[in-house]
Amino acid sequence: MLIEQWAVLIIAVLLIGISKAAFAGSLGLLALPLLLLSFEAPTALSLLLPLLIAADALTLHQYWRQWSMVDLKRLLPAALGGILVGALLLGKLNTAFLQGLVGAASVLFALNYFLQRGKAATWLANSLGGGILGFVAGLSSTLLHAGGPPIKIYLLARQLPYTTYLGTAAVFFALTNWLKVPAYIWQGQLTLQHLYQVLPLLPLSFIAIKLGVYLKKRLPERIIIPLIYSLLFLAGARLLWTLP
Template sequence: MVEGLLVSPAFWLLAFLGVILTGISKSGFAGGAGVVAVPLLALVMPVPLAVFLMLPLLLTMDIKTIHYYRQHTSTAELKKIVPAALAGIAAGGLLLGRLPVEMLKLLLGGLSVVFALWHRLAPRLGQMKGAAWLWGGISGLTSTLIHAGGPPINIYLIARQLPKLTWLASAGVFFGVMNTVKVFPYLMTGRWTLQLLALSLALLPLALLGTWLGRWIQGKIPEQQFVLYCRLLLLVSGLLLIAQVVTDQD
């Protein structure tokens, strides 16, 4: 499979778009459209392979994002959401290859679309009891299964009304912890081959370019417009998840 991808122009084009856009999303919009890479790559390769291919790249993006914004990190917020995410990762590790991914995508996609379009939900979700555990846990679960941890945690972060740089820094550390921990359940599946890792390394320059572009773009966006753009990316992410399920069924 990997050998075929090496000579596939479609793979390289989709990988270029997916990795660049994910990098921009990571360092520019706190992962607001971070689900774009797997749906794009799934057009030319199985979803599990796309998920494994992306993990080293996501880790690289997280490291760069943390480097850019680490001084703005909110430790208080991380203490609330990281334990929940770890529980979600544990559940996701047990469900790898067992849970119907299509159902998960539909639920997450639908929730993301509704939240992005209905701004009155934000205060309610931010103040509801157990919000950090709910969205942190869902983020860990969906991140483990389909690298779609961005929409759930951004639902929470939008509701918290954090300053832009605090949002970016906290999300960077959050995803960095999650993606590091995800290495262990991924290794246990036995699907991570040296060929796939080598392909990830070949795409590493795109991951670095994407995160640099994301930092540059967010510097041009006023604070008051940041949430609006994140809502838009949340909407796009939700629609992409739903579209992938519909396309797979055709």
């Protein structure tokens, strides 16, 4: 890989780790748009999956037993359905389409945050809302590693304590990312070569998680999250602007 590609991967690892430990995945939304600036879409998706799994394991350790089983029981069965649908589509979408999808989703997620900031969709805080958003999260996570926004919408609607919110998100993504592995192998998206490429970066995940825990204790979410979504909007807009 080129030096530029290594640099992008290192930044992605830091974003993922900090995000999972401190912001329940919000900052991690930037990882895929960032990788698409240096990698083809299938390669970017494949390289991200083992990095996400490593970060999930470390995040679970930080928030062990601080999750809501009620909400996980609502979300996970529906997410499995979304993963199965995503598995059928994986590998059938060309690079330009995926780049456009990531770009459009990034812009829409960012706009939704700024338009709805401070408003929790409490009408989704039930089994039906959990099922619908769990399915969407499973599907978008499989295709784009972008299951964070639907889960964020549901968990915010539930108005959980912030630590419980982070712990529930950690369990959800730890399980769904492992469930995506067979789909990625089946479609030829994940190979030993991809694992070898990201292996040197795995220790950095530990540092990123610890940094995320540190930031969670010292930086208010009201300052960091708007910055994250501003960067997400810019990254998505750039992907749309550079579509082939």
